[in-house]
Amino acid sequence: MLKITVETDEGNQVIDLSSGEQKAFEFVANEPKKWIENAIRNLVRQAVDKIVEANSDKQFNKISESEKLTIVENVNIESAAERQARFEAENQG
Amino acid sequence: MGQSAWGSPFARSIIRDTDGDTKVETEKNPDEDIVRITAGGVEGGKFYNSGIVDFAGQSACSAYLGSNQSINNTTWTKLQIDTENYDVQNEFDPVTNYRFTAISSGKYIVAMLVGTAEAIADGQGQLAGLYKNGAYFASSKSSAPKATSLTSFLTVELELSANDYLEFFVWQNHGSARNMLAGASNTWFTVHKLS
Numbered sequence: 001m002l003k004i005t006v007e008t009d010e011g012n013q014v015i016d017l018s019s020g021e022q023k024a025f026e027f028v029a030n031e032p033k034k035w036i037e038n039a040i041r042n043l044v045r046q047a048v049d050k051i052v053e054a055n056s057d058k059q060f061n062k063i064s065e066s067e068k069l070t071i072v073e074n075v076n077i078e079s080a081a082e083r084q085a086r087f088e089a090e091n092q093g
Numbered sequence: 094m095g096q097s098a099w100g101s102p103f104a105r106s107i108i109r110d111t112d113g114d115t116k117v118e119t120e121k122n123p124d125e126d127i128v129r130i131t132a133g134g135v136e137g138g139k140f141y142n143s144g145i146v147d148f149a150g151q152s153a154c155s156a157y158l159g160s161n162q163s164i165n166n167t168t169w170t171k172l173q174i175d176t177e178n179y180d181v182q183n184e185f186d187p188v189t190n191y192r193f194t195a196i197s198s199g200k201y202i203v204a205m206l207v208g209t210a211e212a213i214a215d216g217q218g219q220l221a222g223l224y225k226n227g228a229y230f231a232s233s234k235s236s237a238p239k240a241t242s243l244t245s246f247l248t249v250e251l252e253l254s255a256n257d258y259l260e261f262f263v264w265q266n267h268g269s270a271r272n273m274l275a276g277a278s279n280t281w282f283t284v285h286k287l288s
Contacts, residue, residue, distance in 0.1 A: 028254075030227030039256035042194040046183050061177070065188065 002032065048072055152201075154180045154193055157281035161210050161272040164263055169222060169229075172207070172261045172273065174282060184284075192260050193284050195253040204248040205282040207263045210272035213237040219271075221245035222262035225253075232264075242274075250287070259284065 002022040004015040017025060022032075029035035049060040052068050055075045060068060078086070109116035114134040121129055130138035139147040159176035175187045185193045195201065207221040215237055222232040233247035245263075253259075261282050265271050273280050 028226060028257075035226055035256070035258075038190075038192065038194060038258050041189075042184075042186065042192070042256070042258070045186060045189075046196075049183055 004036065051075060051077060150181060152182045152184060152195070152197065152286035153284070154182075154185045155281065155283045156180070156185055156187055157277045158273060158275045158279070160275045162275070162280075163270050163272050164265055165270050166268060167264065167266050169262050169264045171224075172263055172280065174261060174280070176277075178277065190260075192258045193282075194258040195255060195286075197286065198254045199252070200250060200287045201253050201284055202248070202250045202287055203259065203282065203284050204246070205261050206244060206246050206280060207261075208244045208274040208279040209242045209265070210274040211242060211267075212240045213243050213265060213267045213271065215240050217266045217268065219243045219245050219263065219265040221247045222264060223247060223249060224260040224262055225251070226257055227260075230259075232262075 001019055002017040002025065004017070006013045006015075025032045025035075048065075048068050051072050052058055052060045052063070055077065056071050058067070058071065106119045107116050115132050116130075118129045118131070121127070126142040128138075128140040129136055135150060137148060137150045139149075141147075155178040156174045157176050157178070158172060158174050162170075162173055164170045171191060174191050177185065177187055182196050184196055185191075203223060205221050205223065207219065209219060213219055218234050218236040220232045220234045223230045230251070231247060231249045233245050235243040235245045237243055263273055
């Protein structure tokens with residue numbers, strides 16, 4: 001069995017895979033832990049680049065990762081949760 | 094008695110969603126004879142009257158080795174491909190881990206070329222290898238008929254799920270470390286989503 005635990009400020013989320021599901025995961029990925037980490041870090045990498053492109057005059061492929069993260073940390077942007085809340089508030093019918 | 098003629102007021106036709114950012118247009122510009130498809134505000138497809146079809150946002154990436162890289166003898170080693178020609182959907186990381194991570198599931202075609210900067214010993218060889226999700230997927234081998242530099246070329250079509258990743262490896266058995274040759278014509282890969 002494979003257990004994946006995600007710790008957040010709002011609490012932990014656990015994803016349990018059965019032995020069959022784990023076997024299937026290991027069939028397609030050499031090391032499931034690395035696949036999961038790559039999926040998350042790649043998504044974050046692309047999101048950082050999108051934020052930099054949309055919120056600065058910098059080209060994301062011309063500046064360092066630390067400079068990008070500084071831009072992201074200092075910019076005022078709406079999170080996905082905030083967008084969803086706004087959408088639901090605007091579409092009450 | 095007078096006569097009236099009524100003509101159609103529509104100069105173009107649009108099928109669109111409620112907020113207007115997803116649509117199919119048949120005449121965005123007068124008589125252009127192009128069908129344009131837009132999703133979420135991004136124009137992703139154009140059909141021309143020539144029969145040519147554009148998919149401007151289709152996943153496609155091309156990159157190459159920016160500087161020579163030393164590869165140890167008989168050791169599968171990931172190529173540190175760090176220079177992009179293009180990367181339409183920003184799926185390749187040329188800085189941290191030299192990985193292509195697919196955004197969308199589908200069938201992809203991959204090509205890679207690896208060239209040595211120095212001769213490989215007579216009878217020895219070099220392999221270009223593709224890894225998928227951290228595991229060997231396919232390779233192509235070149236063998237030296239005499240002491241000479243080698244080039245290995247590999248092309249495969251494969252299915253990727255969203256978040257599957259590809260890495261580009263090389264192996265050689267010259268007997269000691271050899272440099273792989275940098276440059277857009279010498280050591281590179283391309284990935285294109287077919288469907």
